[in-house]
Amino acid sequence: MSETASLPVEKLSADEARAELERLAAEISRHDALYYREDDPEISDADYDALRQRNAAIEAAFPDLVRADSPSVSVGAAPQEAFGKITHRVAMLSLDNAFSDDDVTDFVSRVRRFLRYDPLHGALAVTAEPKIDGLSLALRYEGGKLVSAATRGDGTTGENVTRNAETIDDVPRTLPNGVPEVVEVRGEVYMAHSDFAALNERMIGNGGKPFANPRNAAAGSLRQLNPEITASRPLRFFAYAWGEMSAMPADTQMGMIEVFREWGFVTNPLMKRCESVEELVEVYHSIEEGRAELGYDIDGVVYKVDRLDLQERLGFVSRSPRWAIAHKFPAEKAFTIVRDIEIQVGRTGALTPVAKLEPVTVGGVVVSNATLHNEDYVKGIGQDGEPIRGGKDIRVGDTVQIQRAGDVIPQVLDVDLTKRPAEAQAFVYPTVCPACGSHAVREVNAKTGRLDAIRRCTGGLICPAQAKEKLKHFVSRNAFDIEGLGDKQVEFFYDIPLDQGGIRQPADIFTLQARDSSSLVKLKNRDGWGETSAKNLFAAIDARREIDLNRFIYALGIRHVGEGNAKLLARAYGSWEAFAQAMEEAVDHESAAWIDLNNIDGIGEILAEAVVQFFAEEHNREAVSALLAQVTPRDMEAPSGEGSPVVGKTVVFTGSLERLSRDEAKAMAERLGAKVAGSVSKKTDLVVAGPGAGSKLKKAEDLGVEVISEDAWFELVGE
Incomplete structure (x- = not known):
C-alpha cells in the first residue's frame, strides 16, 4: 500500500512523488497482466483508470521524475506461451484517458498547440465513438484473404488466435475485389448482454462456473485452445482502426470507417464527426445517458483527430497516440462499516493502517479492505486537539463511503458522523512495531522541516516484516522473477x-x-x-543466475529506486562494475562521481543520496557481495538507432523553435534514438538553439558543447 496515496498531487514533495510513481508502476504492471493475459482482473476499469490518472498527474507535475518503466510507455502484457506469437507490424498502442469535460478541452487545446493549428485554418474535426469494453483484435488480410488474427498482447507481440477468430460471424474470411494487397483491420471482440446472460445460464446448467462479466466472457472465449469452444460462444466484433496497410483507401478517420463498412465489417453506428469541443462533450453525454440501452458494455467515448495527415504529424508519445484520447465514465462508490483497523508493516518499515470492512459490492467486485493511508488520515485530530488537514478521524464501527479507484484496494472517501456509534473510540496509533517491538517513529524532513506522514519501524534487518518483504521484493516479477x-x-x-x-x-x-x-x-x-x-x-x-543489470539493481530494494530509476542507472553506467565503483566514489559529495550521478536525467539528489547511503552500509555491501558470488548481472545493452546520427546522444533544445513545436522536436529526437535533457551539462552532446536562447546556450559554449541551429538539426537527421 502506498505511503503517500492519500496526498493530493499538488501536496507531494519530489521524494513522495518518486515513491508514488514507483508504486503505481508496479501496481499497473500487475493489473495489466491480470487483465490482458489472464482475463481475470482484480479491479474494475474505473479503478485501473484511476491508477493511470494519478500516475499521469504526478508525471505532469514532476516531469523530471518520469520513470523509464512508466505506465505511460507500456501497453498490455506479454502473451501466453500456450498460443503461438504474432509480432505486430505496427504496434497496438493504448489510449490516454480523459475523466472530465475540461480534460477534453485540454486534449483539443494540446492538439492545436502541437500542430500550431490556427483557427483561421478552419475547424479541427474530431470523431467520437463508444469505447467498447472487450478484447482488442488485429485481423491481417493478404490478397483479400484472412491470414492471421492476433490479440494485443504487450502491444508489440500478440497471441495467434486465427482459428478462433475465423469462427466469429462479424469477421469476414475474404474482402471484396480491389482492396489493398495488405490490409490489417483492428477492433474489439465483445459479447452482447443478452448473449452473455444465455451463456451463463448454459454454464450453470452444465455445472460450470459462470463468467463475472461480458468482457471476461469474451476474452475467455476468444482465447480458448479449442476453436470449437470459441465457435460455440456468441462473440461479436466492431472494427474501428487499422495497422499495416499497403495503400490507404481514405484520408480521414471517418472515411476509413466507411470503407470498412463497405468491405463487410460491422462498425459502430454511433460514431460521429464533430467540429468543436462542445459537440464532442454533447456526444459523450448522449452516449452515457443511453448506455444502459445499448445492449453491450462500453466504458467511455473515444475521440480521434479526423484527418490522417494530422494524425501522422501528431505521432505518438510512449504508449499512446497524441491524436486520440478515451473519455472514461466515472468510478463507483458505496457505503459500508469499519469492523477493525489493522497495521501492516512494509519492506521500508512503514506502518500502514488498513480498514477491515463489512463486505460490500462496488463496481461488480466484493471488497472487504480499504487503505487508510497513514496515521494522520486515521486520527484526524492532532496532539494539540486541532483537526489535521486531510484527516478523517476514522473509528471502528464508523459508516464510511469507499471508492474503488486510485489503488488496488479501495480508499475511504468520507465518514458519516451521524451514524457513529456512541461507544466508538478514537484509534490509538502504535508507537512500536507490531512485528518486532522496535520503536516506530516519524522522522522530520531535513529540507522541509515537516514531520513525515509515515511512521516507520526502526528495527531494520532485525524486523521480520521488513526482512520478509525485502525478500518478496527481490523475487518479484519485475526483479528476479x-x-x-x-x-x-x-x-x-x-x-x-x-x-x-x-x-x-x-x-x-x-x-x-x-x-x-x-x-x-x-x-x-x-x-x-x-x-x-x-x-x-x-x-x-x-x-536466474544471470540477470539484466537494471533488474539486479531494482531487486536490491534500495529506497526510491523503482524499475524506472534502476533502468536509468543501468543505462548510465552500463555494467555492475562501473556502477558499484561510481557509488563507492560518490560517497564524497565533492567528487566527480557524485556530480555525475546527480546529472543523470531523472535522478535527483534524494535518490542519489539513497543509493550512495545503501552502499555506504557495511551490511548491505556484505549482502551484495554474497549475492554476486552466486549471480552475474548482465551489462546493459546500448540503444539501437538503426543508422540514426543521434542515437545514444544527449540533446538539449533551447530558444524558440520555428519549424516545429518543442514537443514535436523532443518526440522526433527520441524517435531517432536520442536522449532529450532539460539542462546542459558536460554529458550533453548537442544543443539545438533557436532565437532567444539564453543561459543554456551560454553554458553550452562555456563547456564546449556543440551548438547547431534548427535548420542544421533537420540537415543532420535527414528530415
Missing part, C-alpha cells in the same frame, strides 16, 4: 532455521540447493513439497 518462489514460499523459507534450509537474505536463495543436499530434512520431504516441486524450484533458481 523466480518461478515457484512467491510470497507464501518466502514466508515458508524465512520461518525455517537457516541451517535447515531457511532463507534470510538474497544470497541464501542461490545456495538453497547445495544446503538442502546436506540437510537432514530435505525440501522434497517437507509439507506442501514433493520431489517434482523441489526440483522445479531449484531449476527456476538456477535459471
Whole structure:
C-alpha cells in the first residue's frame, strides 16, 4: 500500500512523488497482466483508470521524475506461451484517458498547440465513438484473404488466435475485389448482454462456473485452445482502426470507417464527426445517458483527430497516440462499516493502517479492505486537539463511503458522523512495531522541516516484516522473477532455521540447493513439497543466475529506486562494475562521481543520496557481495538507432523553435534514438538553439558543447 496515496498531487514533495510513481508502476504492471493475459482482473476499469490518472498527474507535475518503466510507455502484457506469437507490424498502442469535460478541452487545446493549428485554418474535426469494453483484435488480410488474427498482447507481440477468430460471424474470411494487397483491420471482440446472460445460464446448467462479466466472457472465449469452444460462444466484433496497410483507401478517420463498412465489417453506428469541443462533450453525454440501452458494455467515448495527415504529424508519445484520447465514465462508490483497523508493516518499515470492512459490492467486485493511508488520515485530530488537514478521524464501527479507484484496494472517501456509534473510540496509533517491538517513529524532513506522514519501524534487518518483504521484493516479477518462489514460499523459507534450509537474505536463495543436499530434512520431504516441486524450484533458481543489470539493481530494494530509476542507472553506467565503483566514489559529495550521478536525467539528489547511503552500509555491501558470488548481472545493452546520427546522444533544445513545436522536436529526437535533457551539462552532446536562447546556450559554449541551429538539426537527421 502506498505511503503517500492519500496526498493530493499538488501536496507531494519530489521524494513522495518518486515513491508514488514507483508504486503505481508496479501496481499497473500487475493489473495489466491480470487483465490482458489472464482475463481475470482484480479491479474494475474505473479503478485501473484511476491508477493511470494519478500516475499521469504526478508525471505532469514532476516531469523530471518520469520513470523509464512508466505506465505511460507500456501497453498490455506479454502473451501466453500456450498460443503461438504474432509480432505486430505496427504496434497496438493504448489510449490516454480523459475523466472530465475540461480534460477534453485540454486534449483539443494540446492538439492545436502541437500542430500550431490556427483557427483561421478552419475547424479541427474530431470523431467520437463508444469505447467498447472487450478484447482488442488485429485481423491481417493478404490478397483479400484472412491470414492471421492476433490479440494485443504487450502491444508489440500478440497471441495467434486465427482459428478462433475465423469462427466469429462479424469477421469476414475474404474482402471484396480491389482492396489493398495488405490490409490489417483492428477492433474489439465483445459479447452482447443478452448473449452473455444465455451463456451463463448454459454454464450453470452444465455445472460450470459462470463468467463475472461480458468482457471476461469474451476474452475467455476468444482465447480458448479449442476453436470449437470459441465457435460455440456468441462473440461479436466492431472494427474501428487499422495497422499495416499497403495503400490507404481514405484520408480521414471517418472515411476509413466507411470503407470498412463497405468491405463487410460491422462498425459502430454511433460514431460521429464533430467540429468543436462542445459537440464532442454533447456526444459523450448522449452516449452515457443511453448506455444502459445499448445492449453491450462500453466504458467511455473515444475521440480521434479526423484527418490522417494530422494524425501522422501528431505521432505518438510512449504508449499512446497524441491524436486520440478515451473519455472514461466515472468510478463507483458505496457505503459500508469499519469492523477493525489493522497495521501492516512494509519492506521500508512503514506502518500502514488498513480498514477491515463489512463486505460490500462496488463496481461488480466484493471488497472487504480499504487503505487508510497513514496515521494522520486515521486520527484526524492532532496532539494539540486541532483537526489535521486531510484527516478523517476514522473509528471502528464508523459508516464510511469507499471508492474503488486510485489503488488496488479501495480508499475511504468520507465518514458519516451521524451514524457513529456512541461507544466508538478514537484509534490509538502504535508507537512500536507490531512485528518486532522496535520503536516506530516519524522522522522530520531535513529540507522541509515537516514531520513525515509515515511512521516507520526502526528495527531494520532485525524486523521480520521488513526482512520478509525485502525478500518478496527481490523475487518479484519485475526483479528476479523466480518461478515457484512467491510470497507464501518466502514466508515458508524465512520461518525455517537457516541451517535447515531457511532463507534470510538474497544470497541464501542461490545456495538453497547445495544446503538442502546436506540437510537432514530435505525440501522434497517437507509439507506442501514433493520431489517434482523441489526440483522445479531449484531449476527456476538456477535459471536466474544471470540477470539484466537494471533488474539486479531494482531487486536490491534500495529506497526510491523503482524499475524506472534502476533502468536509468543501468543505462548510465552500463555494467555492475562501473556502477558499484561510481557509488563507492560518490560517497564524497565533492567528487566527480557524485556530480555525475546527480546529472543523470531523472535522478535527483534524494535518490542519489539513497543509493550512495545503501552502499555506504557495511551490511548491505556484505549482502551484495554474497549475492554476486552466486549471480552475474548482465551489462546493459546500448540503444539501437538503426543508422540514426543521434542515437545514444544527449540533446538539449533551447530558444524558440520555428519549424516545429518543442514537443514535436523532443518526440522526433527520441524517435531517432536520442536522449532529450532539460539542462546542459558536460554529458550533453548537442544543443539545438533557436532565437532567444539564453543561459543554456551560454553554458553550452562555456563547456564546449556543440551548438547547431534548427535548420542544421533537420540537415543532420535527414528530415
